[in-house]
Amino acid sequence: MFAAVALLAYGLDLASKQWALSELADGDIPVLGDWLTFHLTFNPGAAFSTGTEFTIVFTCLAMVAVVVVLWLSRRIRSIGWALALGLLLGGVAGNLTDRIVREPEAFHGHVVDFLMLPNWPVFNIADVCINIAAGLIILQTFRGVALDGTRDSERGSGHEAA
Numbered sequence: 001m002f003a004a005v006a007l008l009a010y011g012l013d014l015a016s017k018q019w020a021l022s023e024l025a026d027g028d029i030p031v032l033g034d035w036l037t038f039h040l041t042f043n044p045g046a047a048f049s050t051g052t053e054f055t056i057v058f059t060c061l062a063m064v065a066v067v068v069v070l071w072l073s074r075r076i077r078s079i080g081w082a083l084a085l086g087l088l089l090g091g092v093a094g095n096l097t098d099r100i101v102r103e104p105e106a107f108h109g110h111v112v113d114f115l116m117l118p119n120w121p122v123f124n125i126a127d128v129c130i131n132i133a134a135g136l137i138i139l140q141t142f143r144g145v146a147l148d149g150t151r152d153s154e155r156g157s158g159h160e161a162a
Helices: 002-023 052-073 079-101 125-143
Strands: 029-032 036-043 111-116
Touching: 002 036, 002 079, 002 111, 002 125, 052 079, 079 111, 079 125, 111 125
Parallel strands: none
Antiparallel strands: 029 036, 036 111
């Protein structure tokens, strides 16, 4: 399930960005009035276009994140964690692909964003996947579910009664 979710998220992100590049070059497309507009932009920074001078740092962090998620995926035995880490991998890999292959140069590329809401930065499918993954990771953590599907109560507290 982890691999299927990651591949689906990655594929949807890449396909939607290709669509945005071809269909939005001539201007915006209103979808739901002023609430949702397809608006093509290129983001060299992180969320809210912060750190635009640190594109290479974000590229390196994304590469580390991909490696860490792949390493952790070996222990997944929980559907919740498979969904969370699959979405995280697909989203991070989608934005990492942009940073590696897009202008202005390799490893300094700008991420294609095209989903615009009022009073919010423009974002993409990868960003949606990463945020849903973060929510699922928080949920699994609060529920006490480990990567292997066991719960805190099943693993014991690690303290012996005196």
